[in-house]
Amino acid sequence: xxxxxxxxxxxxxxxxxxxxxxxxxxxxxxxxxxxxxxxxxxxxxxxxxxxxxxxxxxxxxxxxxxxxxxxxxxxxxxxxxxxxxxxxxxxxxxxxxxxxxxxxxxxxxxxxxxxxxxxxxxxxxxxxxxxxxxxxxxxxxxxxxxxxxxxxxxxxxxxxxxxxxxxxxxxxxxxxxxxxxxxxxxxxxxxxxxxxxxxxxxxxxxxxxxxxxxxxxxxxxxxxxxxxxxxxxxxxxxxxxxxxxxxxxxxxxxxxxxxxxxxxxxx
Amino acid sequence: xxxxxxxxxxxxxxxxxxxxxxxxxxxxxxxxxxxxxxxxxxxxxxxxxxxxxxxxxxxxxxxxxxxxxxxxxxxxxxxxxxxxxxxxxxxxxxxxxxxxxxxxxxxxxxxxxxxxxxxxxxxxxxxxxxxxxxxxxxxxxxxxxxxxxxxxxxxxxxxxxxxxxxxxxxxxxxxxxxxxxxxxxxxxxxxxxxxxxxxxxxxxxxxxxxxxxx
Numbered sequence: 001x002x003x004x005x006x007x008x009x010x011x012x013x014x015x016x017x018x019x020x021x022x023x024x025x026x027x028x029x030x031x032x033x034x035x036x037x038x039x040x041x042x043x044x045x046x047x048x049x050x051x052x053x054x055x056x057x058x059x060x061x062x063x064x065x066x067x068x069x070x071x072x073x074x075x076x077x078x079x080x081x082x083x084x085x086x087x088x089x090x091x092x093x094x095x096x097x098x099x100x101x102x103x104x105x106x107x108x109x110x111x112x113x114x115x116x117x118x119x120x121x122x123x124x125x126x127x128x129x130x131x132x133x134x135x136x137x138x139x140x141x142x143x144x145x146x147x148x149x150x151x152x153x154x155x156x157x158x159x160x161x162x163x164x165x166x167x168x169x170x171x172x173x174x175x176x177x178x179x180x181x182x183x184x185x186x187x188x189x190x191x192x193x194x195x196x197x198x199x200x201x202x203x204x205x206x207x208x209x210x211x212x213x214x215x216x217x218x219x220x221x222x223x224x225x226x227x228x229x230x231x232x233x234x235x236x237x238x239x240x241x242x243x244x245x246x247x248x249x250x251x252x253x254x255x256x257x258x259x260x261x262x263x264x265x266x267x
Numbered sequence: 268x269x270x271x272x273x274x275x276x277x278x279x280x281x282x283x284x285x286x287x288x289x290x291x292x293x294x295x296x297x298x299x300x301x302x303x304x305x306x307x308x309x310x311x312x313x314x315x316x317x318x319x320x321x322x323x324x325x326x327x328x329x330x331x332x333x334x335x336x337x338x339x340x341x342x343x344x345x346x347x348x349x350x351x352x353x354x355x356x357x358x359x360x361x362x363x364x365x366x367x368x369x370x371x372x373x374x375x376x377x378x379x380x381x382x383x384x385x386x387x388x389x390x391x392x393x394x395x396x397x398x399x400x401x402x403x404x405x406x407x408x409x410x411x412x413x414x415x416x417x418x419x420x421x422x423x424x425x426x427x428x429x430x431x432x433x434x435x436x437x438x439x440x441x442x443x444x445x446x447x448x449x450x451x452x453x454x455x456x457x458x459x460x461x462x463x464x465x466x467x468x469x470x471x472x473x474x475x476x477x478x479x480x481x
Contacts, residue, residue, distance in 0.1 A: 022307040034440055037306060087437075089308060134438040205438055224382050224435065226374055237300045237309045241370055 015080050018091040020160050022234050027167045028085065029186055030134050031120065031127040038129065039167035046126045046187070048171045057117075057192040060108030067171050071157065073106055074098035078161075079154055079175075084216045084248045086180035090230045095175055096158035101149045109145070109193055116148040117141075117198035118174060119190035135201050141185035142198035142212065143176065144257075152177055152253055155188070178247040178254045180214045211267035215258070216248035220267045271339030278341075282348050289352040292320060293359055314363040321356035322432065322446050325425050328353055329453040337456070347402050350421070354399040357392055357428075384434035391427035394420045422457075425450045 029039035032046075051067035076096050084090045104116070122138035124130045130137045147153060156175045157164060164170040169186025176183050182202055192198070202210035209223050218228045229241040247254050258266070296316050300309035305316075328349040334340040342349075369375050378385045398418055400406070407414050429447035436443050 026307045030438065034436075034438070036308065036312075089311075132439075132441060134440060224384060226377065228374070229371065231308075231310070233307050236303065237313070237367065239310065 015082065015092045017080060017094050018232075018234050023091060023093055023159060024165050024167060026091075026233055028087075028181065029129075029167055029169070031122075031129045031137070031139065031187075032167070033129045034134060040165075042128055043166035043170075046121070046123070046166045046170070048166060048187070051171050051189075053172065053188060054190045055103075055107040055192075056190070057194050058110040058113040059104075059193050060110060062107065065106070070103065070106070070172070074102055076157065079156075081152075081175060081177035082245075082248050082250075083175075083177065083181055083184075084230060084244065086182055086210070086214065086222060086227075088222075088225060088227060088230050088244075089233055090244075091233050094160055095154065095156040096161065097154040097156035097175065099151055100153045100155050100174065101151065103155055103191075104148065104193070107191075107193075112195050113193040114145050115194050115197055116143050116145060117190075117192040117194055118143075118185045118188050119192075120185055121187045121189045135205055139185060140199060140201045140204075141174065141183055142200050143183075144197075145193075146257055147176065147254075150254060150257065152250060178215055178250040180216060182210070183214050213258075213263075213266050215254075215263065215267075216244060217246060217263055217267065218244040219246075220264050270334075271341070274339075274341045278344065282345060285345050285348045286352070289324065289348070290355065293317070293356065310363065310367045314360060314368055317356050317360035317363060318432070321353055321360055322428060324349055324353040324356055325421075325428060326446070326449055326453065329421070329425060329450065333453060333456040351399060351402055354395050357395060361392060384431055387427050387434060388431035391424045391431060394424035394427070398424075422454050425454070 025040050026036050027039040028036070029043060032039045032042040049067075052064045053067070053070065054064050056062045076098055079095045079097065081093060081095060082090060083093050100116075118141045120139035121127075122130060143153070154175045156169070156173050157171060159165075159168060164173065166187075169184075169188075172188050173186040174184050174188060183200075197212055200210075200212060202214075203212055216227075221227050227244055230244045231239055231241050245251070296305065296313060299305045300313040303309070305312045328346060331342045331346045331349065334342060365375060369378060379389050380386065398421055401410060401414065401417060410417065426447075429443070429450045432443040433447050
């Protein structure tokens with residue numbers, strides 16, 4: 001009975017969450033380095049207060065929205081989601097946040113908008129990883145408007161009931177649970193409503209390997225590794241692989257978004 | 268050269284100490300992974316660390332000849348052990364990948380055939396097998412000059428091993444390129460010897476001047 005099935009999936013009893021240590025020590029946040037523990041080591045120096053998000057493009061009320069101002073307008077809720085990285089590992093994370101649709105409503109989406117573009121903070125003096133051209137900075141991501149408006153899509157501000165640690169994308173990040181983790185852009189400073197598919201970082205770096213959609217799909221392999229199975233973080237040295245679920249287990253909720261699409265082509 | 272002064276003391280170090288020091292990280296890393304001190308994803312971490320150590324020992328092995336030729340440091344005594352340590356770490360790396368990482372036999376085969384970086388890594392491993400098998404003194408005696416030619420397989424194997432690392436990196440990363448660059452430099456040092464006139468093969472063979480593989 002929850003909105004769009006979002007909460008039903010969120011409260012899935014079978015989902016056992018990972019630990020705080022697992023979620024906060026094993027991260028990809030290339031602005032702080034390409035090693036999994038680099039973000040936990042270096043992200044502490046990122047200044048997250050004050051924080052502002054610029055919302056522009058095809059919106060009625062473009063402008064700079066302060067983080068506190070956004071929080072005061074939004075209702076926070078808990079969402080326990082599976083998180084599947086494109087590198088074939090996964091976690092279950094208890095997020096706190098609000099639906100992206102509510103934030104977009106705050107800015108007022110205009111009729112012509114079809115896509116949403118996001119940008120991560122780029123502050124080289126606080127982000128040692130950005131001194132190397134691992135990717136073209138700033139980090140960029142994007143969604144189709146219907147994906148952005150889906151009730152499962154949230155902007156997270158916390159995990160485990162605490163504010164987001166910097167390495168997890170403080171103070172405000174996107175979470176799209178049926179897509180590979182890199183779509184869930186961290187430390188968002190800019191949101192642009194547009195009428196075309198926006199360029200996205202990994203797709204710009206290697207379009208053959210990272211599609212715009214990047215929906216979790218066990219049947220479409222990454223060119224360099226299989227996506228058919230995954231390893232849950234936390235199982236130790238002898239953890240078994242487990243099968244990856246279509247749309248990361250959110251098929252019932254989101255499959256209709258891609259009803260007429262060839263998912264092997266639009267990967 | 269100043270470094271050649273070290274040679275007498277180096278000669279007194281028994282090779283087994285290198286074996287001991289060289290294999291200690293393998294055991295230590297496995298223990299760390301087992302006890303949860305290698306992070307929350309110990310399988311990948313162990314796999315990467317073994318792979319990196321394999322590349323580092325490979326570079327050390329390939330450095331023996333240029334070190335002797337250009338700075339007079341004689342580590343020849345340790346080269347066999349360095350080569351076998353390289354092979355040992357490649358084996359550890361491969362076993363972690365097979366048994367702990369991929370686990371599923373059909374996926375292992377598909378990966379070797381379909382994923383270029385794994386094909387390349389596997390090729391490097393296969394090239395190293397005959398070298399490990401013939402690294403003993405008896406084989407050196409038995410194979411004669413064939414041994415030297417056979418062991419030049421280490422050159423393509425080293426390039427493939429570094430390429431394996433370059434190909435698996437996400438985005439533009441510098442570290443794998445440094446390994447590849449280092450290996451290429453060590454191989455180039457074997458080709459471009461300043462002032463050395465390469466006699467025709469016929470003559471070199473006759474006068475037994477075939478030290479090019481050392």
